[in-house]
Amino acid sequence: MPDQNPPAQSSSDQKFANILIVSIQDLPTSVKAQTEALVSETSAEDLLRLQHSIETSPRATSALAAYELNSSQVVAANIDGDGTLTLDHPDDDMTRERSAT
Incomplete structure (x- = not known):
């Protein structure tokens, strides 16, 4: 289940092997509902931290x-x-799914 916590970024590109980019609309119904609930509870500040964390990972960007x-x-x-x-x-x-290099 996706969560609103940003991945650890001290060595971000070593923390994951693959990258999967998914539209929330394409998630299975139960996962979609859980994800939407988490997103609705995520503060703007936490969302900005997540997005900044992603920006620090060249592979993710x-x-x-x-x-x-x-x-x-x-x-x-x-x-x-x-x-x-x-x-x-x-x-x-x-x-979209891409293998991380």
Whole structure:
């Protein structure tokens, strides 16, 4: 389940192996509801911290840019157990996955 906490960034590009960029609209119904609830509870300050954290990761910003997105469009993020960084955005016409290099 995506959360509003930004990934640790001290060595950000070593914290994840893959990047998945997902539209919230494309999430399974239960995950979508949980994500939307978390997003609605996220303060503007926390969202800005998340977006700034993403900006400090060249791999994350590059993956977003490849799909004409930027950190200001990300509303949630999560790093799962296999090292996949998922960045959620509200655009309903994109689901993109890229392997991190």
